[in-house]
Amino acid sequence: MGWFSDMLGPFSGFATTFRQMFKPRVTIQYPKEMRTKPQRFHGRHVLNRYSDGMEKCIGCELCAGVCPARCIYVRGADNPPDEPVSPGERFGFVYEINMLRCIFCALCVEACPTEAITMTHLFEMSVTERADAIYTKDELLVDVDGTPRHPQPDGPLIDIGELKLGDGWMRATSPSGRAAYEGVVAWTASATAGLRPPEQGQSGDREPVTIDPEEPDATEDVTWEEPAAVADGGAGDAAAAADAADTGPEAVTEDESS
């Protein structure tokens, strides 16, 4: 019977193609059904505020300097003394991102010392004129109550709620780059999302061990102390940040069912 199955060999492909007709489809009908985005999705940026309404951006231009696509333009200005915009000495007076150039690498997020710029899950940013793709502070900065802005209105395609889903960058990398900090909330509370919990899957439930602030690297297994270092260096209001953990807007849950 060997010759017989040899003869049928070229026809075995017909069985294969016929079988495929009853297999499930893998296509996602995009505008109708949307996939759940990965937690660390890199969408468009927002400029955050502290929960007291102060802007986080201090106009340091580190984001513009690190940007490999050179799509960020920042100009800082001195804070007006009687009505400061940001907690520090200076603030981001002009802040523009050219979304046509941006490669969504999130290096700006990594570079930012105050977590002012973060990425969100929204990527529906199509425009009909190139000039509209340059996002200015008007579009980037969230409102005082934490509502993000977008040039296009909320709709079936553009889910503004995704702008409240922060990126995973800060949660994915521990503050010092040390794995020992995993499971520690290293995120400053913001008006957009409040204080976010540690990323899922990280061992936040370990037995806490106190670090020696002088020699943090000496301790093997550490937990987070109230960040004195951040308060000093980052011009942030440590007390406000700590309060925000309790009083800020409701934290966005890890469940991304938007």
Add this chain to the structure above:
Amino acid sequence: MLSGWEIFLEAAIKVVAIFIMLLVTVILLVWIERKVVADMQNRIGPSRAGPFGILQTVADGTKLLFKESMTPRKVDFPLYIIAPIAALVPALLIFLVVPIGRPFHIGDRLITLQGTDLNIAVLYFLALSSLAVYAVVLAGWSSGSKYPLLGAVRASAQMISYEAAMGLALVPVIIFTGTTSMSGIVESQAGDWLGFLGVWNVVLIPSFVVFFVAGVAETNRAPFDLVEAESEIVGGYHTEYSGFRFALFFLAEYINIFNISALTVTLFLGGWAGPDFGTPAAISWIFPIFWFFLKTLGLVFVFVWIRASLPRMRYDQLMAFGWKRMIPLSLIWIVLSTLAIGVRRFGLPWS
């Protein structure tokens, strides 16, 4: 007595009805093909225009109507214009001889559900399918461009080779049924076998296989689509055509698929013959039409199935398959089937 205008009216109604039916069928055919191929490739296929994307072909056709028909500088214009027409006309004409249902009476007049009951229908089909080669060759030649010419050269060799096999495959059918009229061939296949199956000409299985394979080659379908192999010679003979002229080629190709399927059904699978479950005459007229279209669409599915399953043949394989396999097989089968029919009719020579 029939007056002249009555005959003319009957013919006109039939021709217009067949024309409309073919156009509607092509719309369905393209949709079926795209859906089935998509299914076999784990895709979804057209789903936007109309329910399940069934109007996608209408949208595409409308788009082609409104597109510019560009004329390249080097074309031989009269031939360039004639070619798409020459492709469509034989395709439309072939279907005129295919019976799609049981003949019925209006008063004392017999109305056949076919364009015309030609007594040489099989020859008529062979003649017209040979004419289809001209369209491809003329299109390739008159385009004044290299890829169309390559496609045309391939087409002339391929279609003529398989034409021979196709004609030879029809000989046992004619010997077996003793007629070249389509309605005669269908009637000879009527009757019951095991209570419900028709006595089809499937007993001529080698002829059936050769005819259908040659039909796939005649319509330039995968795996014999070297004539319009997009990965090698862009679009083949219709590379330089756009707009409505291209639509005519496209239309002709799909009508030809339907024609070949319908003819295979008529010649080998019993045509419209099928059980009508003893229903009264008021309803039973619909069953022959239903069976005809069911069988034809089944073969169309096979066309698509072949396309989704088999890769394109190499050119020497194509020629070797045509000349060294199909034609000898047909010839041997003609001898064998003639002997068998002779023995059945006249008895063994020594008896």
